Amino acid sequence: MDESVQPKPRAGVASASDPAAAPMGGLVAGQLPEPGDDALLARIAQGDRQAFALLAGRHAPKAMKLAQRILGNAADADEVVQEALLRVWTGAKNWIPDGRARFSTWLHRVVVNLCVDRRRRPAFAGLEGIPEPPDPTPSAVNVMARQQTAKLVSQALAELPERQRLAVTLCYYEERSAADAAQILSLSVSAVESLLARARRALRARLSGVVQDTGEV
Amino acid sequence: MADREWSTLDVEDIAALTAVYGGNPARWPADRRAAAVRALAQDGAAHELVVSEAKLDALLSMVAEPEITAARVDDVVAGALARLEAAQAPAATVVRGRRLETFLPSPFDVVRTALSWLGVRAPQAGWLAGATAAGIMVGVMTLPSATLTAADGGAQTGATVETAQADVTDMPSLLFTSYTVETRAQ
Structure with a gap:
């Protein structure tokens, strides 16, 4: 493998200035401006692996977080994001930088679709599905109670119909706007809002037991 | 929600808004946020609705955020690059192999050449x-x-x-x- 295309420092991890948003990228004092997503995609279309590594490093963290939220599994999430990145390589030549579509939205759409495909496969019950043994120390009682509640919420989320769960993941956990989520899910904004409303109703019903225990909801 | 001007919101509007987006004003659509916050200050019932939805938000926020380490990101990106290398390596081998067989064109080559000839000289060939x-x-x-x-x-x-x-x-x-x-x- 060409050593010159090793992944560069992950701009996506520490992207306070979000170079992807600017056409020519962000400008940090004392450094050259980082190229924007469109510029990198144009280079990738020419077969530039260094540009690919830079773009992948920039967007992989958020994509991995999204995939892990949907799949509930780090290993599967990593595989899905890797597959999505390969599609960036093959699809870069078709990217039209018209300023309307954001690359991250496109990438997240690919990730969501791959996650949905993967969830439809027969599941293998790996070690990650086994709950961790509880911490026996008395000081951990509150932590355990909180973990228990979090587990119930996770179960309630997992029991939602697929599209409702995707809408909740994108809008609540990934903090995407309904318009963004609509683009990612290939739906209208009103359809996403409807999914969110139904999801909240279902969650409220399923977590009614937690309400009485914790005083929440 | 239907398109309209959101200069003022009543309790029903707040109920519809929070049923979708929850009780955190940061998640509300920008075109409704200012009017909704004004309505909260003036209407106790609207305020109650928001507090109720915020409790569900608090439960949802208890789900742990996936931990994405730098090492994991490096592995994913390096893995993608390695798969690119692997995908392109067999193609190079095929090209090298064909050079040795140049003297004896395969039947596929003959057919391909004929088709390309027809493609270039379509009118005459037609x-x-x-x-x-x-x-x-x-x-x-x-x-x-x-x-x-x-x-x-x-x-x-x-x-x-x-x-x-x-x-x-x-x-x-x-x-x-x-x-x-x-x-x-x-």
Whole structure:
């Protein structure tokens, strides 16, 4: 493998200035401006692996977080994001930088679709599905109670119909706007809002037991 | 929610808004946020709605955020690059292998060359192909009369005449149908 295309420092991890948003990228004092997503995609279309590594490093963290939220599994999430990145390589030549579509939205759409495909496969019950043994120390009682509640919420989320769960993941956990989520899910904004409303109703019903225990909801 | 101006919101609007987006104003759509916050300050019922939805938000926020380490990101990106390398390596091998076999073109190469020739010279090739096809068709059409001539003595004379006429006017038939000579000899 060409050593010159090793992944560069992950701009996506520490992207306070979000170079992807600017056409020519962000400008940090004392450094050259980082190229924007469109510029990198144009280079990738020419077969530039260094540009690919830079773009992948920039967007992989958020994509991995999204995939892990949907799949509930780090290993599967990593595989899905890797597959999505390969599609960036093959699809870069078709990217039209018209300023309307954001690359991250496109990438997240690919990730969501791959996650949905993967969830439809027969599941293998790996070690990650086994709950961790509880911490026996008395000081951990509150932590355990909180973990228990979090587990119930996770179960309630997992029991939602697929599209409702995707809408909740994108809008609540990934903090995407309904318009963004609509683009990612290939739906209208009103359809996403409807999914969110139904999801909240279902969650409220399923977590009614937690309400009485914790005083929440 | 229907498109409209969101200068003022009533309790029903707040109920619809929070049923979708929850009780955190940061998640509310920008076009409704200011009016919704104003309504909260003025309407106790609206405020109650928001507090109720915020409790569900608090429960949802208890789900742990996936931990994405730098090492994991590096692995994913490096893995993608490695898969790119692996995907392109077999193609290079094939190219090297074909150079050794250049002296003996495979049947596929012959077909591919013929198709590309047709593609480049489509007009000329079209006329040639059309003429050839027409010749073959005429040749085939004359075949039954020749067969009939051999089998049916009663119709022999007429059929022979017909075949002879075809022979005179149709060069491809002469080229492709040797039986016409035999028919004429009969």
